[in-house]
Amino acid sequence: MMTVTMSDCAGSMMSEWKAKMEKGGDIEIELSSQFEELTADVISHTAFGSSYEQGKKVFLAQRELQFLAYSTVFNVQIPALRYLPTEKNLKIWKLDKEVRSMLMNIIKTRLENKDTMGYGNDLLGLMLEACAPEHGQNPILSMDEIIDECKTFFFAGHDTSSHLLTWTMFLLSTHPEWQEKLREEVLRECGNGAPTGDMLNKLQLVNMFLLETLRLYGPVAVIQRKACSDLEVGGIKVPEGTVLTIPIATIHRDKEVWGEDANEFKPMRFENGVTRAGKHPNALLSFSSGPRSCIGQNFAMIEAKAVIAMILQRFSFSLSPKYVHAPMGMITVRPKFGLPMVL
């Protein structure tokens, strides 16, 4: 069912591209914004059951919050500053309030319609079910927690996935021989119809291509962890409470981990599986590792496979001469000036 939603959303995006092409030959499309809309559409349908239009304001406000939060991340951090009514904080608080009330409205509509439609068989429905009054005085999640979970899913589930699609298309356009190989595999395993979950599982080259994209252009460049006790990492003593930054993007291009060809684009390094591609089984950290690793990683990989397969079925494409290579880290790594592509 999830793949059906994904291919429906991708299908309508591509129908618009086709319609433009029918008006006259090759067209140029800025793909990164297209994918931002698409993944927002997919996450709102699969996780929230609401349409993109309904969630649009939430996405826009969340994105603005993300930019504000990151704008001073490398400045000296003065803890008390977070609580002072500075211009930036006032803006953050206002936006946060807006996001909460918009989500609350989506939730309220769901609760109002529960007798006729049930809570819904999506993520929000599952969460509302968990805190339904029929479960007594101690629901598993409070309303505030549900809103926080919704915010996490909106944020974690759409920006990252859209950047993976963007960088995959960038690499496919700069490696036309791979574009051909992947198209052959897709047409062999999926034909011309909408790909099913079983078909997507057979796309080995597409899978390797995505893993190599995640290695070289992983959407999440750094993560942080706080030491909960004194510990030692690689011979260095780390006192309790220290915040450690894990530079995923740097590790992903480290020759000691990936070999001399670490900076080269070589999907075949994943031929024997993700754990054998580097010198350490957990060398690929795009979805992090361990108990707090990404819970949406299977979702993201299925979505990327479905969308890329559908594009390959329908279009050949090449990078526009207008493209400027400027990966930019703003929590997630995106092309600063977008990805104009000629179809």
Ligand code: HEM
């Ligand atoms: C290519 C796409 C994606 C990438 C690269 C990615 C990457 C990551 C990374 C690196 C983390 C760990 C963050 C940290 O420890 O600080 C994470 C956590 C998380 N991701 Fe993803 N993610 C992707 C897609 C998704 C999707 C589609 C969803 C939801 C449907 C999702 C939901 C989450 C959630 C809820 C967490 C927090 C897990 C926890 O703290 O226990 N992610 N993701």
